[in-house]
Amino acid sequence: MKLKALLAATCAAAFTMGAAYAEGVKVGMITTLSGxxxxxxxxxxxxxxxxxxQSGRADIEVVIEDxxxxxxxxxxxxxxxxxxxxxxxLTGIIWSNLAMAVVPAVTAQGKFYLSPNAGPSALAGKGxxxxxxxxxxxxxxxxxAAGAWASENGIGKVFLMAPNYPAGKDMIxxxxxxxxxxxxxxxxxxxxxxDYAAEIAQIKAADADLVYxxxxxGMGISFMKQYAGSGADKPVMGPxxxxxxxxxxxxxxxxxxxxxxxxxxxDLDNAANKAFVESFQAEYGRLPSLYASQGFDxxxxxxxxxxxxxxxxxxxxxxxxxAAEFASTRxxxxxxxxxxxxxxxxxxxxxxxxxxxxxxxxxxxxTEHTDAYAADCKM
Amino acid sequence: MFSRxxxxxxxxxxxxLNGLQFGVMLFLMSAGLTLIFxxxxxxxxxxxxxxxxxxFAAAGVAAATGSFxxxxxxxxxxxxxxGVLVEVLVIRRLYDRDHLDQVxxxxxxxxxxxxxxxxxxxxxxxxxxxPAALSGAVSLPGGISYPAYRLAIIGIGLAVAVxxxxxxxxxxxxxxxxxxxxxxEMIGALGVNISVLYTAVFALxxxxxxxxxxxxxxxxxxxxxxxxPVLILAFVTIVIGGIGSIKGAFVGALLVGLxxxxxRVLLPVAFGTFMDPSSATAVGAALASMSIYILMAGxxxxxxxxxxxxx
Numbered sequence: 001m002k003l004k005a006l007l008a009a010t011c012a013a014a015f016t017m018g019a020a021y022a023e024g025v026k027v028g029m030i031t032t033l034s035g036x037x038x039x040x041x042x043x044x045x046x047x048x049x050x051x052x053x054q055s056g057r058a059d060i061e062v063v064i065e066d067x068x069x070x071x072x073x074x075x076x077x078x079x080x081x082x083x084x085x086x087x088x089x090l091t092g093i094i095w096s097n098l099a100m101a102v103v104p105a106v107t108a109q110g111k112f113y114l115s116p117n118a119g120p121s122a123l124a125g126k127g128x129x130x131x132x133x134x135x136x137x138x139x140x141x142x143x144x145a146a147g148a149w150a151s152e153n154g155i156g157k158v159f160l161m162a163p164n165y166p167a168g169k170d171m172i173x174x175x176x177x178x179x180x181x182x183x184x185x186x187x188x189x190x191x192x193x194x195d196y197a198a199e200i201a202q203i204k205a206a207d208a209d210l211v212y213x214x215x216x217x218g219m220g221i222s223f224m225k226q227y228a229g230s231g232a233d234k235p236v237m238g239p240x241x242x243x244x245x246x247x248x249x250x251x252x253x254x255x256x257x258x259x260x261x262x263x264x265x266x267d268l269d270n271a272a273n274k275a276f277v278e279s280f281q282a283e284y285g286r287l288p289s290l291y292a293s294q295g296f297d298x299x300x301x302x303x304x305x306x307x308x309x310x311x312x313x314x315x316x317x318x319x320x321x322x323a324a325e326f327a328s329t330r331x332x333x334x335x336x337x338x339x340x341x342x343x344x345x346x347x348x349x350x351x352x353x354x355x356x357x358x359x360x361x362x363x364x365x366x367t368e369h370t371d372a373y374a375a376d377c378k379m
Numbered sequence: 380m381f382s383r384x385x386x387x388x389x390x391x392x393x394x395x396l397n398g399l400q401f402g403v404m405l406f407l408m409s410a411g412l413t414l415i416f417x418x419x420x421x422x423x424x425x426x427x428x429x430x431x432x433x434x435f436a437a438a439g440v441a442a443a444t445g446s447f448x449x450x451x452x453x454x455x456x457x458x459x460x461x462g463v464l465v466e467v468l469v470i471r472r473l474y475d476r477d478h479l480d481q482v483x484x485x486x487x488x489x490x491x492x493x494x495x496x497x498x499x500x501x502x503x504x505x506x507x508x509x510p511a512a513l514s515g516a517v518s519l520p521g522g523i524s525y526p527a528y529r530l531a532i533i534g535i536g537l538a539v540a541v542x543x544x545x546x547x548x549x550x551x552x553x554x555x556x557x558x559x560x561x562x563x564e565m566i567g568a569l570g571v572n573i574s575v576l577y578t579a580v581f582a583l584x585x586x587x588x589x590x591x592x593x594x595x596x597x598x599x600x601x602x603x604x605x606x607x608p609v610l611i612l613a614f615v616t617i618v619i620g621g622i623g624s625i626k627g628a629f630v631g632a633l634l635v636g637l638x639x640x641x642x643r644v645l646l647p648v649a650f651g652t653f654m655d656p657s658s659a660t661a662v663g664a665a666l667a668s669m670s671i672y673i674l675m676a677g678x679x680x681x682x683x684x685x686x687x688x689x690x
Contacts, residue, residue, distance in 0.1 A: 034497070035603070035604050164664050164665070164668070186657065187660065187664075188660060188661065188664040189643075190664075190668045194599045194608065197394075197397035197400065197529065197640070201390055202644065218599070218600035218602050218605070222598065222599040225508070225597075225598050225599070226598050226599075229514055229515060231516030231526065247503075247600075250504035250506045250602075251506075254508075
């Protein structure tokens with residue numbers, strides 16, 4: 001009899017507790033699922049949905065939309081998600097220019113935005129917002145770590161190359177911030193350029209010890225293949241975006257031995273990451289990229305906050321997000337004062353494991369790295 | 380080993396070769412485009428999709444068989460078949476419509492091609508590499524080392540140009556194509572089967588575009604949407620060369636290739652003589668990306684129908 005009463009009381013308590021969070025969270029995901037950059041958005045989406053599935057929570061509803069890598073479409077989708085779908089949280093944007101078009105508007109309307117990829121400097125410094133959380137990195141971070149690493153490893157002169165658009169300039173500025181040597185040349189190419197013969201000839205003629213470049217997606221594939229066949233012998237390095245898992249398959253062996261900086265790698269030794277890599281491969285039949293790990297971490301952060309507070313209680317939910325108590329695939333995870341991660345950046349090298357070209361960690365490039373803009377952020 | 384001037388002379392020659400290679404590749408794209416526009420009066424925005432079809436077919440066949448020669452043959456065949464299907468099913472209904480309808484319909488074809496390619500091959504770029512025999516660089520006289528594959532592209536492109544020239548000027552089908560360009564009704568009245576001629580021209584143009592896609596795919600990235608940036612350059616080329624003229628397409632392609640390549644290299648240097656390095660790089664890079672459009676505007680100013688266009 002007593003036992004029955006106890007059970008009933010427990011159930012009642014469980015119900016009332018459940019009622020506090022019963023409404024769940026509606027997530028709007030705007031990401032790139034078609035066109036040239038689709039591989040990145042698909043990885044973020046798959047990583048995110050894998051974490052949602054593994055959590056077993058039925059109270060997360062995700063509305064997924066394709067921005068086609070176009071800022072105007074991203075803005076329309078954000079309006080639709082906020083006004084019509086009435087989502088609580090937005091996420092998913094890959095490109096910095098799209099993030100700049102969407103994030104300030106949605107955070108101003110009281111929605112939360114969790115960035116699984118883009119980290120433009122404007123949103124880390126003066127333009128920071130209490131409802132904006134960057135779960136990936138600030139754009140400069142990998143490059144700052146790479147600059148520091150190059151200096152420590154006796155690189156005296158470097159050839160820099162990036163596409164001529166804001167993120168490209170952020171990346172090069174980040175490298176130069178921590179690099180103590182000389183810049184032999186600084187070349188900005190057209191965004192989306194596919195032929196690098198002219199630049200490669202300049203590289204061959206330049207007096208430099210290292211070629212450092214940021215060329216994400218198809219641009220990186222084209223450059224690396226052409227560079228390998230050109231007879232040029234200068235070592236190359238870049239942020240992880242130039243050598244992520246999605247494009248290594250297309251570059252093939254031409255990328256072997258190339259060094260790149262990243263906050264994550266599939267061989268990072270922690271339990272959460274091992275489980276993630278294994279389950280991602282089992283679910284989708286391919287190796288996860290860093291974009292997939294970021295999508296996965298973003299969902300974990302959201303789920304951790306849902307366990308602590310109701311999303312309608314904005315202050316409580318924000319505090320729960322700030323605490324960031326989840327088992328990240330990159331090991332320890334914490335936010336700095338501007339809601340950007342303070343994290344370790346590793347140096348990776350492209351290796352061949354069996355038939356697969358992939359990355360392996362060879363050292364640490366920066367420990368507990370904070371972005372350069374946190375001081376400008378007044379929340 | 381080299382003095383400073385030798386070094387920059389070598390660099391300049393290498394850049395000239397780069398410009399030539401880029402131009403030859405553009406010619407393969409624009410030859411088909413200009414024929415289709417000249418003979419049928421059709422604006423075909425889906426030409427870039429045929430380029431993509433060629434590259435994907437080559438990547439697929441290369442992955443399955445490991446043979447680059449088979450891959451090139453597959454690119455020709457796949458793009459020609461895609462071209463015939465598109466012409467018979469869609470384009471044929473558009474000849475009598477105005478250009479706006481053609482633009483709309485062929486734009487729809489771009490979307491259909493892109494999404495079906497994604498459906499079949501997935502969203503991640505495919506792997507296609509240069510054949511082992513042509514990998515690496517070769518030494519040219521004067522101490523220049525240049526990628527063997529790019530030299531091969533120049534050679535193949537020039538050979539295709541010669542073959543096309545002979546085909547157009549010496550053969551019966553070439554005569555009909557030229558006749559079709561100058562008077563469409565009359566050649567029909569003379570008993571030439573116009574619809575077969577149109578399909579053949581379309582297939583030829585498509586095959587050339589697919590061939591270009593496969594050649595270039597080996598040194599670039601084989602991915603959905605790879606054709607559209609090239610399509611824009613091809614349009615610039617045929618406008619400069621004069622619409623409908625193969626000779627114009629050839630000269631235009633070389634002009635565009637050389638202007639673009641040399642602009643990218645020389646403009647930042649030129650601005651560097653009187654500006655500080657970082658703003659010279661920025662201004663030079665910005666102006667370099669405009670250079671071919673400035674060239675086009677310049678040519679149209681003096682020759683409104685293009686270099687070899689007929690009024």
